[in-house]
Amino acid sequence: ANVSQLVDVFKSSFVFNFHSDDVLERLARATYRIKADKGQVVLRQNDKNALRAFYVVESGHYIGRDNLKCGVDDMNESVSTRSYGKEGDRMCFNEQCMIHAQLPHETVTAETEGVLRVLDMATFNRIARVQDDDDVVKLTRALRGVETLKTAKLSDLRMISAQVVANRANSLSYARENEIIAHQGQQLDAMHVIKSGDVACTVRANARDESEIPRVVLRLSSEQYFGERALSGTGVCATNIQAIS
Known part of the structure; x- marks a missing residue:
């Protein structure tokens, strides 16, 4: 063969x-x-x-x-x-x-x-598992913190993580520094977990007024996430999500 x-x-x-x-x-x-x-x-x-x-x-x-x-x-x-x-x-x-x-x-x-x-x-194990194990562990740890997934079994979360990691060609995306990943009020269809780098969550009092300087309300880094509301079908982004590193 x-x-x-x-x-x-x-x-x-x-x-x-x-x-x-x-x-x-x-x-x-x-x-x-x-x-x-x-x-x-x-x-x-x-x-x-x-x-x-x-x-x-x-x-x-x-x-x-x-x-x-x-x-x-x-x-x-x-x-x-x-x-x-x-x-x-x-x-x-x-x-x-x-x-x-x-x-x-x-x-x-x-x-x-x-x-x-x-x-x-x-x-x-040497070829298929070890190379992915660290990413699977980190992603599983992140998923355990999501309120919507609190009732899920650890084994199920690990299986989901393994699928995502194995499908990295489609599941992994990249953002340049200062790139807006999502806009306030935008409908998101997926949850995002940060693999590396940092993002800022910013808001405007009037989301449509682009002349208003957005205010940073939260910073997120590796293993933190955003867009988790998409898992429950209400994936409207409450803030702008901008890559800062």
């Missing part, structure tokens, strides 16, 4: 839903090959020593057997089975074990000789 084929398989799994193509390509290049002989057990259900890893089928045919549902031995034909590697099959397995630290939920056996690509958890 080449890099683009591996990326396509990654995109079929929930594990990689919020990662950019650049990160997926780096993950693909970090996979390694293992050969599977016919009849070899690649992964054993409930194995406490199983490698926390994501497996992609490069060649061969594999059967995953869930034995707990029927309470029978590994190779019994009546157990719940999944097929990997044939046309129309899923081409990957073991996501739950890697991401959620669960024991393997099935025994996977090679029905033919084949080759698997392996992405282990340590490599996944």
Whole structure:
């Protein structure tokens, strides 16, 4: 499998839903090959020593057997089975074990000789998680301070933060010094969290009178936010928002 084929398989799994193509390509290049002989057990259900890893089928045919549902031995034909590697099959397995630290939920056996690509958890963390972790932590911390989100679970806020960070190509915007980001009375359709720099919140007694010198009422910096009213559907900006650094 080449890099683009591996990326396509990654995109079929929930594990990689919020990662950019650049990160997926780096993950693909970090996979390694293992050969599977016919009849070899690649992964054993409930194995406490199983490698926390994501497996992609490069060649061969594999059967995953869930034995707990029927309470029978590994190779019994009546157990719940999944097929990997044939046309129309899923081409990957073991996501739950890697991401959620669960024991393997099935025994996977090679029905033919084949080759698997392996992405282990340590490599996944090094490439996909560590580089984003600081931004995710900071954004989650900011979201926890928003009144509208007070009832949200921490895990949900972290998931939202991870999505925003992973989608930085669309979610990150830049403002030049002295640029007006939003005007008093303007309808905002999104909340904004400051990643770096400072902004001033200014008001005029008459928002339409541009001859009036605006008065600074608040300064905001990294991890602070504005436009949170947009989350409750009333996103009218109460002040002018101007970048000052």
